[in-house]
Amino acid sequence: MGDVVSSHLDESRREMITARTRNVMKEFSAMYEQQYAVALFNSVRFEIEGGGGTQSQLLHRKDPLAGRSIFSGSLFQYLEENRKWRNRFVSVPDSYTINLYESKTAHERGLHPKVTINCAGYKALTSMEEYIELINTSLPGIKGKVGSNPIIKCATPFPLILWHPYARHHYFCVLTEKEQKKWHAVLQDCVRHSNNGLSEDSTVQTPAFTDAVRLHRQAKGHYGTWDMMCGAPSQILANLVMETLHADLRNMIGPRLKGKMQQRQKDWMLISDAVYRQVLSQTTGQYRALVEACEAKKAPLDARLRTDMDQIITSKEHVISKIRALVLPKAEQLLRTSVQPYISSILEALMEPTSRGFSEVRDVFFRELVELSKNSLNAGGKEKLGENMERLSMLAFHPVKMQSCYEKVEQLNLEGLQQRFDVSSPCVFVNRAQILMSEQMDNAVYTFEQLLHQSLEPQGENDTCKTIQRCQDRVLKKYDYDSSTVRKKFFREALLQIIIPYMLQRLSPSCSPELPHFKELIFEDFSHFLLVENMFEEVVLQSVSKDIMMAVKEAAVQRKHNLYRDSIILNNSDPNLHLLGETPSVDWTNKFGGDEPQGSAGGASAERGSGRKRKQVVSMIQLEGVPLPYESCLEVPGVELIPEEDAEVSEGKQEIHEEDEEDLPIHEDPKSPDSVDEIRDLINPVMEVVLPLSEEKESKLANGTEMTTGTIIMEDGVQEEVTSVTTVVENVPRQSVRDKTSPLSLLQQLKEGKKQEVDQGHQEKAAVARNAEVSAEKSDSQFSPLPPMATDSSSHDDSGFQSPCNEELDGGEPQSATHSLNGEDKVIDLADVEVILP
Template identity: 60%
Template sequence: MRHEIEGTGVPQAQLLWRKVPLDERIIFSGNLFQHQEDNKKWRNRFSLVPHNYGLVLYENKVAYERQVPPRAVINSAGYKILTSVDQYLELVGNSLPGTTSKSGSAPILKCPTQFPLILWHPSARHYYFCMMTEAEQDKWQAVLQDCIRHCNNGIPEDSKVEGPAFTDAIRMYRQSKELYGTWEMLCGNEVQILSNLVMEELGPELKAELGPRLKGKPQERQRQWIQISDAVYRMVYEQAAAQFEAVLSKLQLARPAMEAVIRTDMDQIITSKEHLASKIRAFILPKAEVCVRNHVQPYIPSILEALMVPTSQGFTEVRDVFFKEVTDINLNIINEGGIDKLGEYMEKLSQLAYHPLKMQSCYEKMEPLRLDGLQQRFDVSSTSVFKQRAQIHMREQMDNAVYTFETLLHQELGKGPTKEELCKSIQRILERVLKKYDYDSSSVRKRFFREALLQITIPFLLKKLAPTCKSELPRFQELIFEDFARFILVENTYEEVVLQTVMKDILQAVKEAAVQRKHNLYRDSMVMHNSDPNLHLLAEGTPIDWGEEYGDGGGSGGSSGNSGDPSPSVPEAATTSEKQRRAKQVVSMVHDEAGLPFEAGPEVLSPVSLDSVTELRGLLAQDLRAESPPPAGPLLNGAPLRESSQPVATPEASPPASPLRQLPPGKAVDLEPPKPSDQETGEQVSSPGGRPAIHTTTEDSAGVQTEF
């Protein structure tokens, strides 16, 4: 509220941003084999990733087309992707000491091909997939990594108050347990994070209590432990969801009265807080400055350089990919389709930032990030939190560049240019957008570097200062007026003072890098604020539908790649309105039935896996011949499945969806009609209706819906 009143802000972005980036989009679709834990069999599944990044598994492609409810919906927050069974067995063996299988004994999991993909979570259930070729494995790995990256970023970006307050509360709680530094499981939405926090403490206790009581061979005890851990995690999730909602409701009710008091007494509150901060600063500053000078300042340049190199390479790759895609459009207009094909080209370009395969070359640049020698010193358990944050920034900047290009080109098309004039305009707009991208990417990277340096150094400083300073903080409480005690917290003020002691060194290091133009960083003063006001006025118009305006109106918005059909095929009996509601796809791996990716040709197989692969090919052939979905067996989470007796019609309008926080990570959601109060899946009951293919919710004939 103080920032709102005083008007402090950040430099204005030069690029425009899309308000609804993935409205009515499917990110990816294709076939993969999944291991069923109930019967230990591998089954071919038709899978797709909608715009909410929840992996949806159907019995087969026919089941999807006939709108049969999916077998599972997976929220991948907190998961890791493993591409080797040996990696997985090592993690499972470490999760429960004393259960390492002897050499020669049957492992907990056998993969029938050489190309597995395993989703592993420290507490929730695991998911096992396999592909027939290495190329398919690479594609699905990129897609699933995109799902994890998005789901990990579960707290909304526009939550300027509640989100930071929640993460600060989690961090302070862990610090009270002497747990400083970055935490890898601070991912997902609020309920998932709370569940991870509980399991961090409960997991070791469960192992100590139940581990010795597990019976059977090592691999059987491992399997039992995975099931126990998943069951406990779900119980924790349900209780955390209920209690968090109750606390949130209570706080929302109290918020208006608190805001009224703050606005009325803002000057007095600020004066009181600054008085408290000055007293705390006088107490800790000598100790903090010595600590910063001796233990932090010498390492800031090396940390910054380690962050700058891969991050800047990634943003440069984003620029190159964008440049290549626009240049290809220009060449295609000259050599092939002309203006008539512009709608098709632009529909594909508009989805570029969410194309997991084309963006993979950008994301890969972050993988070499290492803080060698510094991770142990600053208690950085993993660099994955920094990698994923930078990758999210890359995706946002790519979409901003694409949307700005779309907006300017759409304005130009209003002048009715010829083909030659259009090509010149595209080149001119491209250069204009790239200049804006260079400035914005510099600003975003500098902000990312500052945040990362604070994330690394502040917990270290707090840990160093805790023995001498923490015990003295309660005596500062008496400096706060009782009426303001709800708004001014001593511990928060103490952390702000610690932050200020190191902030000047961090700002100076980043500023020097910008002055020296390291890695194409710019000084903020190089571009004036509001330097292109007319451009920002253009963004206030209605969203551009390239397929409707410049395409043939029916099938635009297909695959951006060359790996298959633009979208899952529509049955011949489908009405025009149903076809229009079909989601446009970013990329698809769905081929015609004669050429599914798993039938691309004979593979070089090991003798051990030959029978299994033959069985998989037979299963795949059965799926392709299926005229209707087979009777469904048990769901992946063990809940019974009830088939709808009649086909479901697509409704004209979808009911409101439930929030992401209701679905725990790794939850295979029963989408057949459960009881209305099914707390295990966090589902809600709505009015009857079918599953609309283009909306965020997935529904069955009883109207049960789940959204990420």
């Protein structure tokens, strides 16, 4: 594998990649420095003038996942190095990165993970069909089929694949369909939060970065949304470099790849991953240096802004009025002919699935509260309340429980409008809506927690259910208002993201040549904060904002969308509630002394300031009937050991026992002994050994047994007392069981006049049986710890030795039965035996 990469990525090509990355970063750095000053101006102006939207009715939790991990468990990973499947322990912390460990023990010891996956830019797939479709786009002219020699052979029918357009792909599989659904929900949540974009807390760096990326792509002719605007800034910049570099390298290296179709695809994925890692390392270092340089200039720029803010604002308004006179007529004409007829269609396509998703969030929250009331009532009031509330507090971050909400938004479809407005895919809007849904769920849960905690202080245990009901109704009303406000803001932003790039692309050819003339109207001291390109975009935005606002207001009147009209304002309607927002989160487990909720104790042992083990949001999956040794890093089991789809799966917490060894044998679970003989075997085990004997010793022991006692030294040095039983048996052909005389045949012979012969034969058999019983009784009385030897012809003999008392049954001559124990010989006369026939 390394040879393929090194042969196609020689020193000259690596230098070309470095130079291309340096050029892109140089262009981006110039734009970032300009946009940094503009963002600083907007931030300081907002700080001075104030303003903002409506106030949220629900409370916001400051650190929702403090002391939490999302999920941990075991699954099988495909190792491309040796083309084998290995079991790996996976931990998903609150950062939503995926850490893979050799075993659970390695994770608990705090060792570094073998692999850490940042899911930004990835897609979580559950079938080889989806994966093959994406792989076929990697190399032009090379199309693979699912049925013909796939790239990898999954060990189970339930794969999980993380696909990335540039970076390495990761392959996993699990044993059941239910396990696959849970893991897929977790992986999707990791991708969703990694793609969430940059932090909005940074009011300068974030807008400066996003505007610089957007302007850089527009300079290259790329307008519209961009799927790879995800992850950390360094990852976004690496994607920006790879957007053009990847295609050039593919055309350069692709025709030179050797081998079959699947092998060429594998080689190209390895080469692409190596290039991406090289680019990412460069963008990380260069972006860090760029931010440090801009931050060093922030203080003097901030001081100048605060001194000359009024003059800067006046100058900006003067220049914008001049630009508006040039741009507005053209923008209005384009708006009437190409935009307004489609606004309602775009809005309807966005609102239908989004409203269903937020409605599902409300329903899930309501169902959980109903379940909370039932559990509190049935469990006797507050005794289980702490446990139930601890579980409810993480509802918004439970990927499986939130999956039904997320699936509603995934139905968003912009087909038909997508091509017209250059929207690459609706994934950008789907991901944003899902993040907003998760935030609204957490706000509702947190508000309910604070209200319930405040209300339970003076209440008695008998009023718990009524208190829960009152808090529930209060929170649901606030959720309805907040969800309406959040959705309307989301619709306005989505419409702007779709329409503004389209209008800029149409207006730029005629307006851009005129823009440099407006720079002469800006004072040189203010030129850092006022850029004509930004003011041109502001004019275009203002031209379409009125139509977008009107469209959203008209939609709010329709009952099917469950939107509040803007005239309904609930600002400061509950001031006492917002005072609760300053209090820390309630620790329900310690507050009410409840037990650790099932499934909340995480497998992660990383500790925070409290020193406690981190709790886990999603419960484990326990497979019944799957041997524990498969929880260690063994090779994947054979197909015959994999449970069927309908295997029983319990949702409870599972303690996974990991083994450090790679190849341990699989033992069956120990069973309880079913008989006295088995108990004796457990106390004094019998080992059967076949040893050759000399002729002299064999003649002494012919058809008999000899018992001796002694001690042996075991491997661990402990002396054990053992009893040796030696049995010598003549090689006499044995008669089949079917040939033995049955009681029915004896009666028939009696009827035919052969009673004397039958009596004689039956007496001989009875004597043998009686001799066996006497011998067994004596053996049990004197050697009770020893397991009895098989001396009855009707008993099942597992020892492999033949009793001397069975010789008569095998067709030999009748002999006197003897049994030697402790040197005593007792002879039983066959004539003294009484035979009773039925």
